Amino acid sequence: MFRENNMQKIIFSLLLLLSLFNSSWVNAAADLDVNTPAISAIKSSMQNRHAQLAGHYASGAIGLTKDGLIAVRDATALPLKDRQGINALVAAENSDRNALYKEVAAGNGHPEWQGEVRNIFAGRWIDKAQSGWYFQQDGGWAKK
Amino acid sequence: MKSTLSLLALSISLTACVTINIYFPAAAAEKAADKIIDEVWQLKDGVAMPASKAPEKTTEKVIEPPAK
Numbered sequence: 001m002f003r004e005n006n007m008q009k010i011i012f013s014l015l016l017l018l019s020l021f022n023s024s025w026v027n028a029a030a031d032l033d034v035n036t037p038a039i040s041a042i043k044s045s046m047q048n049r050h051a052q053l054a055g056h057y058a059s060g061a062i063g064l065t066k067d068g069l070i071a072v073r074d075a076t077a078l079p080l081k082d083r084q085g086i087n088a089l090v091a092a093e094n095s096d097r098n099a100l101y102k103e104v105a106a107g108n109g110h111p112e113w114q115g116e117v118r119n120i121f122a123g124r125w126i127d128k129a130q131s132g133w134y135f136q137q138d139g140g141w142a143k144k
Numbered sequence: 145m146k147s148t149l150s151l152l153a154l155s156i157s158l159t160a161c162v163t164i165n166i167y168f169p170a171a172a173a174e175k176a177a178d179k180i181i182d183e184v185w186q187l188k189d190g191v192a193m194p195a196s197k198a199p200e201k202t203t204e205k206v207i208e209p210p211a212k
Contacts, residue, residue: 011150032169032176039180046184104176116168117177124177128187 036107042100049093056082062090063134063141068101068122069094073134073141097121 053070056062061077062070070093072086101121105113126135126144134141182188 008146008150011147011154015150015153030169030172032172034176034180043180043183047186050184050186100180104173104180110168113168113173116170117173120170120173121177121181124174124181128178128181128185 032104032108034104036103038103039100039107042096042103046093046096049089052089053093056086057133060134061086063136064125064129065136066122068118068125069097
């Protein structure tokens, strides 16, 4: 009798412990951590670059692609002085974006989420784009 | 009997643990994306928010010219 009682107590406390552990796990899943050092570094690099890119989004020279990147859409919309450097600028931005998606997935312990993270970002970049900016659709470029 | 029930509860909680971590948390990812995009594009405090996104909000928000 005493033994069984003791056993129940042990099981009960184990369950309690597990449910505590479990709820912290739920919280961890409810919010993705985006404050890892790697993500912060990518973010500030992109923030700095945006000063250069913003005018090109507005002129339609570059646009947002379906896969969460950016691409040169119409190089003739660029001032002559910017035409040379645009490909390097776009490539730098895209490498940051790729790294960002990878880090958000890996930083939360699931590198395999990278593709889904990219898809979510792709939609949100376009949703948050200013009117007049171009984004890629199935049929080609569209103006927001 | 009781210990069987406890075992059952234990296995259910364990399954819950596993289930939560298998599926991609789309809502959390959207929240994370919004946070990062707001910072990269500096969209905080309604600066340069797309008007098409919230047409009814624009009426209540009066954009005042800077006091400077």
